[in-house]
Amino acid sequence: MKQFLLTPSAGKRLIAKALAIHPSVQHALKSGTLVIVAGTTNGYFAEEILISRGVRDFSRQRFFRGVTMPPNRAITIEGRLPDESQFPGDVIISGNVWQRGKSIGDVVNTLRDGDVIVKGANAVDLVHKQAALLIGHPRAGTAGLALPAVFGQRVKLIVAAGLEKRISGDLQTIALKINAPGVGGYRFLPLPGELFTELEAFKLLCGAEAELIAAGGVDGAEGACWIAISGSENQEHMAEQIYTSIANEPPFTL
Secondary structure: OEEEEEOHHHHHHHHHHHHOOOHHHHHHHHHOEEEEOOOHHHHHHHHHHHHHOOOOOOOOOOOOOOOOOOOOOOOOOOOOOOOOOOOOOOEEEEOOEEOOOOOHHHHHHHOOOOOEEEEOOOEEEOOOOEEEEEEOOOOOHHHHHHHHHHHHOOOEEEEEOOHHHEOOOOHHHHHHHHOOOOOOOOEEEEEOOEEEOHHHHHHHHHOOEEEEEEEOOOOOOOOOEEEEEEOOHHHHHHHHHHHHHHOOOOOOOO
């Protein structure tokens, strides 16, 4: 068994590298449309995909709509930055070509079976492999656009989220409480997609089983997770090589 400490930023990079070889993503790139909805984790994924296609002018620095920051930072009640002029839109790849300037709203009605939407989340239930999203928009934002395509057009939804977002409660029960009439603050939307965390990333990249065994830290390791990797000697060696390549990923900063 191998044990690795993953910071949230290293986890984002790990998820991105694994998603780039995900069979459903590869199928969408070859034969359909891939929609990468803006988000901090998805920014790493978009970067991996675009760089592999020779595109080097994409920046993940403002590739998000809402974001969680410390209480002393200036953001709106919906988690938005006061100045969103640098927001680049989502990354849409259709016909294996980046459709610059387009967002999910521009293409969602044309998506079909075999296409893929990748979206982030704010809450992760590791027991049931489900995730949920905080909602600030009165029409449920990009999730409100994506879900009709998932249910009506059989578009695959992959939910990319780091282990630091794990919670212990039942997502449906939480949703009933948070979304009740008269309650203030964010709304809460459980998502019906395939959950993809660092655990699934290790499994896909090297074939070994990954388990969360401890978490926390200080001095830059806040939100970090200890991961135990179990597999064959070759699988564990591959996991160690993968870890070495992403372990020192710098923190995401604005």
